[in-house]
Amino acid sequence: MSRYESCLVLNAGSSSLKFSVLRRVEATDDLQQVLSGQIAGIGTDATFEAKDANRRVVAERRWNAEDSQRRGALLEYLLAWLGQALPEDRIVAAGHRVVHGGRAFSRPVRVTPAVLSALEALVPLAPLHQPHNLAPMRALAASHPDLPQIACFDTAFHADLPWVASSYALPQELADEGVQRYGFHGLSYEYVSQHLAALRPELANQRIVICHLGNGSSLAAVHAGRGVDTTMGFTALDGVPMGTRCGAIDPGVLLYLMREKGMGAAELEDLLYRRSGLLGVSGLSNDMRALQESSDPAAQRAVELFCFRVAKEVAALAGSMGGIDALVFTAGIGENSPGVRAAVCERLRWMGVAIDDYANSRRALEISADDSILPVFVLPTNEEKMIALHTLAVLAAGAPHGREADEGLTCSTARTPATC
Numbered sequence: 001m002s003r004y005e006s007c008l009v010l011n012a013g014s015s016s017l018k019f020s021v022l023r024r025v026e027a028t029d030d031l032q033q034v035l036s037g038q039i040a041g042i043g044t045d046a047t048f049e050a051k052d053a054n055r056r057v058v059a060e061r062r063w064n065a066e067d068s069q070r071r072g073a074l075l076e077y078l079l080a081w082l083g084q085a086l087p088e089d090r091i092v093a094a095g096h097r098v099v100h101g102g103r104a105f106s107r108p109v110r111v112t113p114a115v116l117s118a119l120e121a122l123v124p125l126a127p128l129h130q131p132h133n134l135a136p137m138r139a140l141a142a143s144h145p146d147l148p149q150i151a152c153f154d155t156a157f158h159a160d161l162p163w164v165a166s167s168y169a170l171p172q173e174l175a176d177e178g179v180q181r182y183g184f185h186g187l188s189y190e191y192v193s194q195h196l197a198a199l200r201p202e203l204a205n206q207r208i209v210i211c212h213l214g215n216g217s218s219l220a221a222v223h224a225g226r227g228v229d230t231t232m233g234f235t236a237l238d239g240v241p242m243g244t245r246c247g248a249i250d251p252g253v254l255l256y257l258m259r260e261k262g263m264g265a266a267e268l269e270d271l272l273y274r275r276s277g278l279l280g281v282s283g284l285s286n287d288m289r290a291l292q293e294s295s296d297p298a299a300q301r302a303v304e305l306f307c308f309r310v311a312k313e314v315a316a317l318a319g320s321m322g323g324i325d326a327l328v329f330t331a332g333i334g335e336n337s338p339g340v341r342a343a344v345c346e347r348l349r350w351m352g353v354a355i356d357d358y359a360n361s362r363r364a365l366e367i368s369a370d371d372s373i374l375p376v377f378v379l380p381t382n383e384e385k386m387i388a389l390h391t392l393a394v395l396a397a398g399a400p401h402g403r404e405a406d407e408g409l410t411c412s413t414a415r416t417p418a419t420c
């Protein structure tokens, strides 16, 4: 008999399938991550690695080139392995990270054939991510038809952006067909803003700028827990420079490249998504840590450009809200790079931002100096937990006679604060 109810969270990319299992802790009604890991190198040289709650590697495996291409079989391997590794757990649902919900999906939704078709129609809006997000849903629906699946969207948090923040100054007919600013990293913003509100209730209704700085980076303006502006737009290419993505760029550059260099869509896509950003500027690496450790002037330039653009966007988003009451750093760079945080904050000194070097170097929760006008926080993001909370909440909402309905999760599919 299963002792625990757990949720499987899947985040599928072009060559990787990241997974986490979060177990419901009865006493606290909280969720605890018990396993996480990924199958990497899918399509070429697939490897499997799983870690326990203490980040200790508990399983590894490698496949040959032929087996590495069998995506369905790799997913089945994962499920079978989880069954063995967690004999006391019953996986009650799978929650999927889906990059694009378009206009139709402004909250997590149970996956049905109709939902899958609607999500399929959004592939042109996110061709590099959406097809991979959907593939395991289809595979699981075929192999485990009784397992409820819930899709959670990176765009959903931004679904209520004011029209001035969601619109491009383009002819209306383009807006009518969906060419608008959507924003991404929403699951991270949702988690971080709720977590901050839980830790500092006095900030719950205030104006916060959250800097999600990772391999993919964006910033969001959050007022009273709701997204009101963000740096990414129609695609995840806009905004600040990223590991290999250029961020905002004058569209005239693209016209120049098309006209003068004869570049087509595929070539431009490769340039803008895979050869730009930190990698393009430095010519060395897309990895912030490697660049910060390098003494190469090109590496330093890439870091400086990144910090300049992040600081500029903080100010722009504060402008969108008519002010700012707190600044938050999160994700790989935001959580782990005191140097980036210090450089960004230094550029925001005019706004009254001052950080405490010791607190910053130790990654304290609050890194602002006592005399800082603006409080500055570092909060680890946890998109997996947000997905699991949503997944179980959708399940509970759809299961009026189930135990879930009675237990009343703290996170609902509507935007009520959750204790994350």
Ligand code: ADP
Binding pocket: 213, 214, 215, 216, 217, 243, 286, 287, 288, 289, 290, 292, 331, 332, 333, 336, 337, 338
């Ligand atoms: P993803 O968008 O793929 O989820 P992450 O949020 O994991 O990315 O962030 C990855 C980035 O975080 C990389 O650029 C990496 O160099 C950076 N990073 C991780 N640890 C550190 C560190 N200690 N110092 C500077 N950068 C770091």
